[in-house]
Amino acid sequence: METAENRAFFNQYREADETWLERLRRELNEAQFSFATSDAEVILGLAGPGSGKTCALVYRAAHLIKCGVPPQQILLLTFTNKAAEEMKERLGRLLASLPEGLWAGTFHSIGARILRRHAELFRRRSNFTILDEDDSSSLFKQAVAALSHVLDEEERRLFLKRGLLGRIISRARNSEMSIREVIEEEYSFALDYIPVVEELARLYEQKKEESNAFDFDDLLLRWLELFQEHPAIREEYRQRFAHVLVDEFQDTNIVQARLVDQFAGAASLCAVGDDAQSIYAFRYAHVGNILSFPEKYPHAQVIRMEQNYRSTPEIVALANASIAFNRVQLPKKLFSKNPPGEKPVVVGARNAREEALYVLDRIQALCRGGLSLSDIAVLYRSSYLSTELELALVRQGVPYRTYGGVKFLQKSHIKDVLAYLKVLHNPADAEAWRRLVLLHPGLGPATFERLWSALRESGNPLGAAISGKYAPARGKEGWASLCRALAELHAHADAGGGEGVDSLIKLILDCSYGQILRRNYPDQYEERMRGIERLAENASRYGSLGAFLESLALDDSLFEGDSEEEAAGSGSDCLTLSTIHSAKGKEWEAVFVIGLNEGSFPSRRSEDQDLAEERRLFYVAVTRAKRHLYLSTYWESSRGYDLLAGGPSLFLKELPRECFTPVLAEEAVWGF
DNA sequence: AAAAATAAATTTTTT
């Protein structure tokens, strides 16, 4: 009914304000226009890269608001936080100001937001911790240790190796399969261990509950469970959100699709995506979601957007030629009417260093030709492929920023500081306690276990620690100093209230972690200190500790890049280095895709069925380019485990000859 | 028995 009301509003508006509609007509093409203004209840936008699907989604949201839909009735689901931010910003620009009350975020962050309000239904409190992958694998390790009477050493190692256990369990949870089914289908070597894995999963759940914590999967699954088992709550949200808009639908998994389904009937649903750009199978993305969408919703209006506005016809031709090798896909004919440009260049280099020198040389040439560094990006399959280039860039003093790859958050000193904050915010967080305790000399894992079980028994771990009643047999001084620090921090956090997270971090350094840092990293003390200061700067923008920890858990893009970028002056004109996954949705005038070697890309770890996914990844990479595209490969591997650099990637070899211009790097690099 | 010190190994992609 509510949607009908909105629709009435909508139609009334349609006649009332011609200028907004005129603007839409001017700025959008036919398909985008009908997408943005359609009043169908279910809409699917099938759109190729560079066709402006995100743009259409933003305009649709703006249009709804222009038509009088209150912003708080709109739920905008994106795949990355970056995308959510970008949409909000574009929406703000379109409407002159950012609408208040609109919910825009990733499935995970919206899930966290909703679950904070209903945490008690899952025996959690609203200050629950969100576990990252390291945290969960640590819990798995403890669960495995608890079953040491069943598993011998070799078996224990098997399960912990490369997160096998986590992958099995996560796979089961995200694909609506039982652990038995997952093992039977994909891990047949573990058939004998099905009951063991089931028991481990139970132990893991129990540990999460004890720690008042959710992992990433919980944020989706428990959200779904909330809606399925509490119809009244579900109805509340169905009433609230009259419009649900989903970006990058091809990357949703089964649970996420079910979450969208929960709104069907009450809200108008609208999703955009491109099956050819599905690159998150490793996170259980299910392309079937987008392929079968029209069957699930027979009344859905399907709008195709096939014109590419981003790239030259030459680049589009290469992309089309490559993706055509994937047999299972929706037929699409991406085309570009842009003025022609140069053919993409395929570069062969002897080794990574020569490749780096070539790329550097071309970047400098492009800059002389009038491009600025921010118009250029270098993309790669895996983060290690960027090291040679980074060396060359630093030598030449070219400023750059990296996306994806080694995480700022994974730096140990940052995690140490965060452990203090987590203990303060959620004193049940066993992982955080463990980290803090082990920082101190004389305190090891065994002592931690004893201390922790005592603290947990008390029902108020933080209070118990501060009271000083508990003391370990060894490492008394370390424990005492930790307790003093926590007492001080707790008092400060309590008194401060709105004091700001940054002052809390400063206090952590002053009363405890400063000395520990100096002791543990005598050589890098200064550098790491600067990293923590940057953390504090970022923290100052958050109103509460909870908000800060949550956005840290769900969005590390805040901390991408590191000290190199500082030297270059942040915000200034700089080159982009990015994994292809992190480059999704972006575009640059000139794009270099490096390390296109058989074995690296497609990754040798991928199996046959993954080859299509790797090719889609290649497709995403090349379609980031507007005018200049360079694809490079090298054949001598310089590093030990980079071994088997097996010559040019299949994705280069299979390209029709007329698509590109071949070049040998040595002629350009050593030419004179 | 536990913790500290030393040696070895490990890196796809991300919420």
Added chain:
DNA sequence: ATTTATTTTT
């Protein structure tokens, strides 16, 4: 460079 396995020290 940081986690993880192994040895040495307390």
